[in-house]
Amino acid sequence: MTKKTKLTDIASLFKDLNIESLDGVTIEGDIELNITGGGGLNPALAYALGQEISHISLHMANIGRILGYPVDQLFSQAPGMGVAGVTTPTKTTMQELLAAKFEVSPIKNWTNPIQEVTLGATSADGGSRKSTVTLGGENALPYYFDAEMPHRNYITMDVFDMPIGMAKAVKSNYEDVINDPAEWAKKVVRDFNADMVTIHLISTDPLIKDTSARDAAKVVEDVLQAVDVPIVIGGSGNPQKDPEVLEKAAEAASGERVLLASASLNLDYERIAKAAVDNGHVVLSWTQLEINAQKELNRKLMKQCNVPRDSIIMDPTTAALGYGLDYAYTNMERIRLAGLMGDDELTFPMSSGTTNAWGAREAWMVSSPLPQDSEWGAREYRGPIWEIITGLALSLAGNDLFMMMHPTSVQVIKEITQTLYGSIESKTVDISNWIGAEV
């Protein structure tokens, strides 16, 4: 019986035999190795392999021995190829590139898909939105080749129910609408291409204006009238007042499948969860840079408050570039990896308050307060890119939805996330001689 084995198959055979190293081995082309019944290596073949194989003859010999072939006998018959004489030269002249095949395996333990969550409801589903946004569904880290990413990233732009302090570069875009949340919402959708709008009811804070929950709900209605994209409703962050404000807002937006922001461990999350469930909304589960707290809150929302799995999005907190982004990045990456590897308490889409980037002084200060620093560059360019890089880093960690503020940042984040998602055509450019490029 004759077995025909292509020499290229031998490499994999070697691997299985636990050989330490096969540096520099290439066996290519149409040469075939005939292993006859008794298991013999044709001396003519050894000759054909010639120089190329001699330097690895030690390895080959070992394989041969494992295969049961009397290798040493063969070597002794071949003048100048004694095993003991093999040394690795410090420099070898090569005529041809050694052939090699690049191979890499997909990740095997990403077995658990991320939950899909849809925001917004069209008239068919009892709402009045013209479009919806679906997040999640990933089977791999974002943009990885291991699995197709089912949905692109989305951006919701911030609108406030009263004028607030903002960096100059941000404010200049909103001065005409700063007193009118509905107009503001229209502007971000119409002019800045926002996928969604977040209405922050910050004036409800007792320490700010103490606007009543009822009045705040009216603002929500105005915004829902003004735009037909899905919306996010944010409270003021006051843990005593937020449950009431979000309850009233949830009722006002009943059936629209908004994202209620947010439930957290330091307020009455049950009330917020109930408001979401009763009115068909999604809950934003917000924790502060702590993966175990995130698990706990998600668990409570699911088990204690009966929030369906398709109605939870996580905000594990966004810290600005230079101000804790390392924690925020790694926290998100760990959450996403845990989800993909089967932790059902963490398999939810994620949202980032990317606007937090504007808290970094590098984003808004005219120049460095420190005389030793080199020029920081114009702040009108520094601010948006601070928001962009903060968001971009988190997109690579698995973030799905970005809450953002500056139109330029929104545009660039859309461009780069959709580039990595794979939906943007390339500009033709020959990089093969970039060295001589005129730049």
Place this chain on the structure above:
Amino acid sequence: MKINSPLEAYKYLPATNCGECGEQTCMAFAAHLIDRSKKLTECKPILEEKFAKKFKELQTLLAPEIREVEIGVGERAVKIGGDDVLYRHRLTFFNQTALAYDVWDTMPENEFVERVKKIDDFKKFYVGSFLTLNMVAVRCVSKDPKKFANAVKKVIENTDMPLILCSFDPAVLKAGLEVAKDKNPLLYAANKDNWQQVADLAIEYNVPVTLFSPDDLDTLKSLAVTFAKMGTEKLVLDPGTFPTGKDLKKTFTNFLKIRRAGIEGDKDIAYPIMAVPLTAWMTQDDVVSASYWETVVASIFTIKYGDVMIMHSLEGYALLPQLHIRDTIYTDPRKPVSVQPGMNKIGTPDKDSPVLVTTNFALTYYTVESDLASSKINCYLWAIDTDGLGVEAAVAGGQLTAAKIKKGIEDSGFDLKKDTTHNSIVLPGLAARLQGDLEDETGARILIGPADSGRLPGWMEKNWPPKPK
């Protein structure tokens, strides 16, 4: 690294607990070997002849999966590569991405020197030290070996930074090498056409070399295998940086694949990776758009496995985020990040200005500082040493106490009675429970600030200056 428990490393150590490495026991030293905070050569006894075999074996086991390549000489030499993990939380990423900025040999002399100096000088203060750029990449645009050599010479005259010599013409590279042969520059690059001559140069001058194979990982691996066979493993891989669209996605995929294969044990491809975000300039027309896109591309490959990068924009608004994203990704996640404890003046405080305390957890401290500075609140802010914990955790864990606050203020030579008119301290809202203790300790009036420093401006309006009791 082929082993992951201290016990596995311990087996190879002398087990004498001699303490020469600074650790009390060999087991403790072994733990540092595994977390890579100590080097095997710090164990003096194992360097003795009788342990030679064990030393060699352990050194092989401890070697990082991705080879480490050194570029340049002296204090500013950089090491790249040396990683063992795909995610920073699994250990940490080693050897920050080296940032090289370009000059080219057709630049007018005065601009050339000015640019080199700018690259050399750029710095940004951050958490106690300066973030800086690393290297100068000299591009041969003239195609003239003499002009190139002259440019390389001018760089060397103006900076100690490591060099990257960029040309596909071996004659040009050789001319540059002749000038920079003592500087251990990185050659850029060998490709499928010039590889024999470039390999000869790399080996003859004993310098690291980049292998360039745009979007062809088989050829890239062929080059790497061939160079290793020819006698050098000081290699850097450039799979091409395509700056836009689906091509950029392919580039991203190539970086992921190369690093994953390397970490998973394919030694043939386990080398540092180079990105060239400079290619962004080939598709953008104006400086701002090009700088933005270059920074975006560079950030992606800082996060995903780029070990060295060649860039162009020296605009401050591009360099700042680039330096910070690198610091973000390479900060050791095992160490809590903390700031220097002590007093910091925000704005221009005087005797009527409030005295606030917070912790020395960098994130907390910088948040409070930034909240105060952005609201133009002139004040004294103390970072109390809490071993780098935030306020809530430090109060709960006893790292933030009345005694520590008192000591912190006194250590700065500050006297509340003399240096302020109000003799009061503002405590973070989350540390309210220390109020009574702190009053007893200091005799000062203790005010409770908001739980979130973002609310300090509103709080100040209502509560400052403090009303007489």
